[in-house]
Amino acid sequence: xxxxLVKLVFSILGIMIFSLxxxxxxxxxxxxxxxxxxxxxxxxxxxxxxxxxLKIGKQLYDKHCASCHGKKGLGDGVKGKKxxxxxxxxxTKTYKSQADGVKYYQSFxxxxxxxxxxxxxxxxxxxxxIINYMDKF
Ligand code: HEC
Numbered sequence: 001x002x003x004x005l006v007k008l009v010f011s012i013l014g015i016m017i018f019s020l021x022x023x024x025x026x027x028x029x030x031x032x033x034x035x036x037x038x039x040x041x042x043x044x045x046x047x048x049x050x051x052x053x054l055k056i057g058k059q060l061y062d063k064h065c066a067s068c069h070g071k072k073g074l075g076d077g078v079k080g081k082k083x084x085x086x087x088x089x090x091x092t093k094t095y096k097s098q099a100d101g102v103k104y105y106q107s108f109x110x111x112x113x114x115x116x117x118x119x120x121x122x123x124x125x126x127x128x129x130i131i132n133y134m135d136k137f
Contacts, residue, residue: 057133
Protein backbone atom coordinates (compact mmCIF):
# COMPACT_ATOMS: atom_id res chain seq x y z
CA UNK A 1 0.00 0.00 0.00
CA UNK A 2 2.65 2.50 1.04
CA UNK A 3 4.76 1.69 -1.97
CA UNK A 4 1.83 2.48 -4.26
CA LEU A 5 1.29 5.79 -2.55
CA VAL A 6 4.96 6.72 -2.97
CA LYS A 7 4.77 5.78 -6.65
CA LEU A 8 1.67 7.90 -7.12
CA VAL A 9 3.25 10.94 -5.45
CA PHE A 10 6.38 10.63 -7.58
CA SER A 11 4.36 10.24 -10.79
CA ILE A 12 2.38 13.38 -10.03
CA LEU A 13 5.55 15.29 -9.18
CA GLY A 14 7.13 14.03 -12.38
CA ILE A 15 4.21 15.19 -14.50
CA MET A 16 4.26 18.61 -12.81
CA ILE A 17 7.97 19.15 -13.42
CA PHE A 18 7.64 17.95 -17.01
CA SER A 19 4.79 20.39 -17.70
CA LEU A 20 6.72 23.26 -16.15
CA UNK A 21 9.71 22.58 -18.41
CA UNK A 22 7.41 22.30 -21.42
CA UNK A 23 5.68 25.61 -20.64
CA UNK A 24 8.88 27.49 -20.08
CA UNK A 25 10.08 26.42 -23.54
CA UNK A 26 6.80 27.23 -25.25
CA UNK A 27 6.83 30.69 -23.71
CA UNK A 28 10.54 31.44 -24.19
CA UNK A 29 10.32 31.45 -27.98
CA UNK A 30 7.96 34.36 -28.51
CA UNK A 31 9.13 36.80 -25.87
CA UNK A 32 7.03 38.52 -23.25
CA UNK A 33 4.13 40.75 -24.30
CA UNK A 34 4.85 44.47 -24.67
CA UNK A 35 3.34 46.90 -22.23
CA UNK A 36 2.44 49.82 -24.53
CA UNK A 37 1.41 53.13 -22.86
CA UNK A 38 -2.04 54.45 -23.91
CA UNK A 39 -0.49 57.58 -25.43
CA UNK A 40 1.30 55.43 -28.03
CA UNK A 41 -1.52 52.93 -28.59
CA UNK A 42 -3.69 55.75 -29.93
CA UNK A 43 -1.14 56.92 -32.52
CA UNK A 44 -2.07 56.73 -36.19
CA UNK A 45 0.41 56.55 -39.03
CA UNK A 46 0.07 59.98 -40.75
CA UNK A 47 1.91 58.79 -43.88
CA UNK A 48 0.96 56.48 -46.73
CA UNK A 49 3.53 54.19 -48.27
CA UNK A 50 4.69 55.18 -51.75
CA UNK A 51 7.75 54.36 -53.85
CA UNK A 52 9.56 57.48 -52.74
CA UNK A 53 9.12 57.16 -48.98
CA LEU A 54 9.61 53.37 -49.02
CA LYS A 55 13.04 54.09 -50.45
CA ILE A 56 13.84 56.37 -47.51
CA GLY A 57 12.42 53.76 -45.13
CA LYS A 58 14.64 51.08 -46.63
CA GLN A 59 17.77 53.24 -46.34
CA LEU A 60 17.08 53.99 -42.69
CA TYR A 61 16.13 50.38 -41.92
CA ASP A 62 19.29 49.06 -43.56
CA LYS A 63 21.38 51.56 -41.62
CA HIS A 64 19.84 51.23 -38.15
CA CYS A 65 17.88 47.99 -37.93
CA ALA A 66 19.18 45.33 -40.34
CA SER A 67 22.26 44.51 -38.23
CA CYS A 68 19.94 42.79 -35.75
CA HIS A 69 16.64 42.22 -37.58
CA GLY A 70 18.25 41.09 -40.85
CA LYS A 71 17.81 42.61 -44.33
CA LYS A 72 14.38 41.00 -44.71
CA GLY A 73 13.18 41.24 -41.11
CA LEU A 74 13.57 37.57 -40.27
CA GLY A 75 15.63 38.36 -37.19
CA ASP A 76 18.79 36.86 -38.66
CA GLY A 77 21.11 39.89 -38.48
CA VAL A 78 24.69 39.20 -37.36
CA LYS A 79 24.39 41.41 -34.28
CA GLY A 80 20.96 40.04 -33.40
CA LYS A 81 22.24 36.48 -33.21
CA LYS A 82 24.68 37.46 -30.49
CA UNK A 83 22.01 38.85 -28.15
CA UNK A 84 20.54 36.97 -25.19
CA UNK A 85 17.05 38.01 -26.28
CA UNK A 86 15.67 35.90 -29.10
CA UNK A 87 15.12 38.02 -32.23
CA UNK A 88 11.46 38.33 -33.24
CA UNK A 89 10.36 37.70 -36.83
CA UNK A 90 8.77 40.93 -38.09
CA UNK A 91 7.59 39.44 -41.38
CA THR A 92 4.65 37.65 -39.73
CA LYS A 93 0.95 38.57 -39.87
CA THR A 94 0.96 38.65 -36.07
CA TYR A 95 3.51 41.46 -36.12
CA LYS A 96 1.99 43.38 -39.04
CA SER A 97 -1.60 43.26 -37.81
CA GLN A 98 -0.72 45.26 -34.69
CA ALA A 99 -1.80 48.88 -34.24
CA ASP A 100 0.40 51.63 -35.75
CA GLY A 101 1.27 52.97 -32.33
CA VAL A 102 2.34 49.57 -31.03
CA LYS A 103 4.81 49.21 -33.88
CA TYR A 104 5.99 52.78 -33.29
CA TYR A 105 6.61 52.17 -29.59
CA GLN A 106 8.44 48.90 -30.19
CA SER A 107 10.56 50.44 -32.96
CA PHE A 108 11.64 53.74 -31.42
CA UNK A 109 11.15 53.53 -27.66
CA UNK A 110 12.19 49.89 -27.36
CA UNK A 111 13.04 47.90 -24.24
CA UNK A 112 16.03 45.89 -23.00
CA UNK A 113 18.00 44.57 -26.01
CA UNK A 114 15.81 46.53 -28.43
CA UNK A 115 17.55 49.94 -28.42
CA UNK A 116 15.83 53.33 -28.13
CA UNK A 117 16.07 55.30 -31.39
CA UNK A 118 14.50 58.61 -30.37
CA UNK A 119 17.85 60.43 -30.65
CA UNK A 120 19.27 58.57 -33.65
CA UNK A 121 16.09 58.93 -35.73
CA UNK A 122 14.60 62.24 -34.52
CA UNK A 123 12.33 62.92 -37.52
CA UNK A 124 8.72 61.74 -37.04
CA UNK A 125 8.17 61.16 -40.76
CA UNK A 126 11.36 59.14 -41.11
CA UNK A 127 10.12 56.88 -38.30
CA UNK A 128 6.83 56.18 -40.07
CA UNK A 129 8.68 55.56 -43.35
CA ILE A 130 10.63 52.78 -41.61
CA ILE A 131 7.39 51.28 -40.31
CA ASN A 132 5.89 51.44 -43.83
CA TYR A 133 8.94 49.68 -45.18
CA MET A 134 8.82 46.92 -42.56
CA ASP A 135 5.15 46.30 -43.38
CA LYS A 136 6.27 45.26 -46.90
CA PHE A 137 8.38 42.34 -45.64
C1 HEC B 1 20.89 45.70 -31.21
C2 HEC B 1 19.94 44.93 -31.97
C3 HEC B 1 18.70 45.61 -32.50
C4 HEC B 1 18.64 46.71 -33.35
C5 HEC B 1 19.79 47.51 -33.92
C6 HEC B 1 17.23 46.93 -33.60
N1 HEC B 1 16.47 46.01 -32.92
FE1 HEC B 1 14.42 45.87 -32.91
N2 HEC B 1 14.52 44.37 -31.58
C7 HEC B 1 15.67 43.81 -31.06
C8 HEC B 1 15.33 42.81 -30.07
C9 HEC B 1 16.31 41.97 -29.28
C10 HEC B 1 13.91 42.77 -30.00
C11 HEC B 1 13.06 41.94 -29.07
C12 HEC B 1 12.92 42.73 -27.79
C13 HEC B 1 12.01 42.13 -26.75
O1 HEC B 1 11.08 41.38 -27.10
O2 HEC B 1 12.23 42.44 -25.58
C14 HEC B 1 13.45 43.75 -30.98
C15 HEC B 1 12.11 44.02 -31.21
C16 HEC B 1 11.64 44.88 -32.18
C17 HEC B 1 10.25 45.03 -32.54
C18 HEC B 1 9.09 44.26 -31.93
C19 HEC B 1 8.82 43.04 -32.77
C20 HEC B 1 7.94 42.01 -32.11
O3 HEC B 1 7.05 41.49 -32.80
O4 HEC B 1 8.17 41.70 -30.94
C21 HEC B 1 10.19 45.98 -33.52
C22 HEC B 1 8.98 46.46 -34.24
C23 HEC B 1 11.55 46.41 -33.77
N3 HEC B 1 12.41 45.73 -32.94
C24 HEC B 1 11.90 47.37 -34.69
C25 HEC B 1 13.20 47.84 -34.88
C26 HEC B 1 13.55 48.96 -35.74
C27 HEC B 1 12.57 49.76 -36.56
C28 HEC B 1 14.90 49.12 -35.64
C29 HEC B 1 15.76 50.17 -36.32
C30 HEC B 1 15.32 51.54 -36.20
C31 HEC B 1 15.40 48.10 -34.73
N4 HEC B 1 14.35 47.36 -34.28
C32 HEC B 1 16.73 47.94 -34.40
C33 HEC B 1 16.97 44.14 -31.41
C34 HEC B 1 17.33 45.20 -32.24
